[in-house]
Structure formats: structure tokens, C-alpha cells
Amino acid sequence: MYESIPASLPQEFFYNLSKLQGSMSKNLLKVTADRTTASPGNITNFRLPIGSLIDLRSLSVWWKTKLTGTNPTIPGRYSSSFIKRISISANNVVIQQIEDYNLLYNIMADHTNKSHTKGLSGEFLDNTVIWSESNPTGSDQVAISGANSLLAATANQVAIPMHVNNFLGVLGSSSTPVIPTDRFGEIVISIQWDQPYAMLGGTAESGATTYSNNSYELSDLYLSVEALSFSDDSYYTSIGSKDLQYYFNDYIVTRFAECTKTTGINVTTYLNANSLDWVGCTAIRNQTAPSTMVGYGGNGDGATANVVNVYKYLSDPVTYVNNNGTSPVSGDGFYNTEYFVRDLQGVDSVQFSINNKALNYAALNKYEVFQNNLCALGYEGIDASKNGLIDTCVSIFHYFKYYGMAMQSLELVDKDQFYISGLSSAGSSCAVNASIKFAGNATYNITPVLIAKMSKVLHCKAGRMISVE
Numbered sequence: 001m002y003e004s005i006p007a008s009l010p011q012e013f014f015y016n017l018s019k020l021q022g023s024m025s026k027n028l029l030k031v032t033a034d035r036t037t038a039s040p041g042n043i044t045n046f047r048l049p050i051g052s053l054i055d056l057r058s059l060s061v062w063w064k065t066k067l068t069g070t071n072p073t074i075p076g077r078y079s080s081s082f083i084k085r086i087s088i089s090a091n092n093v094v095i096q097q098i099e100d101y102n103l104l105y106n107i108m109a110d111h112t113n114k115s116h117t118k119g120l121s122g123e124f125l126d127n128t129v130i131w132s133e134s135n136p137t138g139s140d141q142v143a144i145s146g147a148n149s150l151l152a153a154t155a156n157q158v159a160i161p162m163h164v165n166n167f168l169g170v171l172g173s174s175s176t177p178v179i180p181t182d183r184f185g186e187i188v189i190s191i192q193w194d195q196p197y198a199m200l201g202g203t204a205e206s207g208a209t210t211y212s213n214n215s216y217e218l219s220d221l222y223l224s225v226e227a228l229s230f231s232d233d234s235y236y237t238s239i240g241s242k243d244l245q246y247y248f249n250d251y252i253v254t255r256f257a258e259c260t261k262t263t264g265i266n267v268t269t270y271l272n273a274n275s276l277d278w279v280g281c282t283a284i285r286n287q288t289a290p291s292t293m294v295g296y297g298g299n300g301d302g303a304t305a306n307v308v309n310v311y312k313y314l315s316d317p318v319t320y321v322n323n324n325g326t327s328p329v330s331g332d333g334f335y336n337t338e339y340f341v342r343d344l345q346g347v348d349s350v351q352f353s354i355n356n357k358a359l360n361y362a363a364l365n366k367y368e369v370f371q372n373n374l375c376a377l378g379y380e381g382i383d384a385s386k387n388g389l390i391d392t393c394v395s396i397f398h399y400f401k402y403y404g405m406a407m408q409s410l411e412l413v414d415k416d417q418f419y420i421s422g423l424s425s426a427g428s429s430c431a432v433n434a435s436i437k438f439a440g441n442a443t444y445n446i447t448p449v450l451i452a453k454m455s456k457v458l459h460c461k462a463g464r465m466i467s468v469e
Helices: 101-111 234-239 310-315 366-376 396-402
Strands: 024-032 043-047 053-068 073-075 083-090 093-098 129-133 144-148 160-164 178-180 187-193 200-202 215-230 244-255 265-271 276-284 347-354 406-409 430-438 445-461 465-468
Touching: 053 073, 053 187, 083 101, 093 244, 093 465, 101 244, 101 276, 101 445, 215 234, 244 265, 265 276, 265 445, 276 347, 276 430, 347 366, 347 406, 366 396, 366 406, 430 445
Parallel strands: none
Antiparallel strands: 024 215, 043 187, 053 160, 053 178, 053 215, 073 200, 083 093, 083 187, 129 144, 244 445, 265 430, 276 406, 276 445, 347 430, 445 465
């Protein structure tokens, strides 16, 4: 393309154009799930068509959510919070399976925030306002109505449109996002839906209200994706019978036995990977039934004066702090379920070790931990990134109370070039240890969770021979 351009010139001076020979067509395909309805614990399968060039960047999963139960609930943030496990297979070979996908998604999404307006089609980035309108009639536009979702008077919604338009793992991080399914064979995306306590939170009722019989039903499940085709066979000829290689991110999520804040966290897992990019540790609180939504106004009496949506919270987070003084002293602007609270409040020190060798000069305090996280996420300093924490996280204290994560980078980060540059433990697993100590004397239980991010390579050889290394 640039053979006639002197190498000394920057690309801003390039004037050559390049185009495909022949024509290209693009179609948006609708793939219906094997079952168009689902309930908690069910597995839904989507089978991508064979013989197409699928653009993974356009892949979306759609459904409608019906909430059930005696006392009203609302969903937590992110449509992906409904997904307990996601598994991808090609030609009956499992490429990737991510457990606790919704927890992982909440962690990553809260650390690389996007505008609320990016989720208007159903990604559910804001769950604090219920918007509606009637069908247009007559000679003028109709009014748009909004209601605070945490009000006690809120009824269970019966047809909430939801939409997942970005994914973790191979679907969202493949180094080549256009996949020739004739080479891969049948690609199956399997989703297991989580239990109600993960993604449903009660409205601002009195503290005695329970939600033990609350649940949800999903309907109209389908997938949409763009398919490309070329009249010129240059692309198909170029790939021929080559070993097609695709880099992608993989994640291992490991839960451990409960401990108390007083004893602290000291957990070890064993990992075997060609490229271990980073490890991270957080803590959650076990749930068995939905509880009140964690947000300002939760655990209150449901009165209008005590319920604050995310926009009002952001207008004055100093006033709307600590859930209006009720017990438990939580809420603020988190606006998600208890299940997704990553509770590292009161963190005093963090140290990671591999094979009994400490990775840092000394245990890190909370400020050093946060800086370490920025490095692990790709040196996303404020002067080098368009991303940032979710906007309702307004202080480092809020961060460790609701969104807490301690991450340790093990890779050389280069966003412009493809390098497998993380720690290699192939052939002999390495023992990764996380030790977290807390100040004070909090006696309640927490469940440590250790997350490992790895770089992997998917091979697609002639004869639909699929393998991952």
C-alpha cells in the first residue's frame, strides 16, 4: 500500500489509497438461541453460522427480563451481571470457559468506565431511573416519564430490554476480530445464567422486608452479528491451509474459604501459563437470597426524600453519603447488589509473592496499591488514558469500600504491538500468593477471590484442527 512513499515521511503525508478488488457485502444476522427463554441456572446456546466471515466486534446478545416476587426488586448495573459462566467452543473443542463471569465483568467495567449514554440500548449502565413513554398519538410529541427505581412504590418490571454488546475473553479481545467460520467449524457460545441474589436488589423498603422468593425470567433471547463476504477470493486464497493464530485474553477466577477481616487474607493458587499478565485479589460477601440494593436510600423507608438516583448523587456526593445514616452504613453511589461489593475497606497492606518470592520491595499501602492497579491496567494514568473509574467512585475510600481490587502486573505493556510478554510458567506451575492485612477489628466474614489474566493463542489449522496454547 505504501511502497511509493518515502520511509522518512510520517503517515500524515501519505496520499495513496488502497481498496479491495471486487465488491464486499455486509449483512446483520440474527441467530436465535436454542431456547428463547431462560431461568436462573439455565444454559443458553448460540450457534454461529458456518461459512461466514463473522466480525466479533459487532456481536451482541439481546433479551427481555421479567422480575417476579412478592416485594419489588430491580437489576444491578450491567446486563452482563446476569451471566454466571460463559463458554466458547469451536468444532466441539472448548476454547475458553470463564467462571464467575459477572463478577469479573463488574471489576473490569468499573475500572475502565464508559459513558452512561453508551448503554442506552439496554447495556443497563444506569439502574437508578426507570424511563418510559407512551405511544405517540395526535399532532404533537408525547412526554417522557422518569421515576426513581429505588422507591418502595416501584413495581416489578416485566419486560426490561437488555443488551450485551461487549465481552471479556476471546469474543472481545481476539487479535483478529474477523473469524472465518468455515475454517473453525461450528462456533457455540454457551451462557449459564446466575442465581437471583447476584443481580437483583430490593427497593428502599423497611429493613424487615425480605426478598427470598424474588426471581427473574428471560425471554426473546437472540444474538446479532455482522457477516462479511467478498466477491474477490484474495482473502480466502491468502489464508489457504495456514495455521491461523489468534491472540486473546483468558481469565481464571478462584474463590477461597471465608475468613474474617481481623485475620486478613492469605491465599495461594497454582497457575500454569505461557504468559501470565497480571494477578489480582479482592473479597466479596456470600449471598443466598437477594437483599436491598446497595445505594443511597437503600435500607430506608422508601420515602421520596430518601431516594437518590445516580445523577442526584453525583451532584452532591458529600451530602448523599453513607445511606442517610441508616444501618448498615453503606450505599453511597454504588447502586449495585450486595453480591458485587468488592470489600477491601480498611486495607492496611498488600503483598504478592510467587514461589515464596515477594514481588515488591515491601507490602504496599492503599495508595501504592491503587497506583499498582493503574500499571496493571496498562499504565492508564490520568494523562495517558481516555478511561477511568466509574464516575460514582469519588474517593479512594469509596474505591476500597465498594470496588476494591489489588492488582500486580507481570508483563511488559505495549499497546501498539502484539507481544506475549507476561511471566511464563509453562511446564511447571507457579504458586501465586496474595497477603492482605486490614486495619481495625472488623469481625465479619469475607470471601477472598484471586483472579489471573493470561495471554493465550488460539490455533486453527487445516481440517478444522483447533487448539489453544
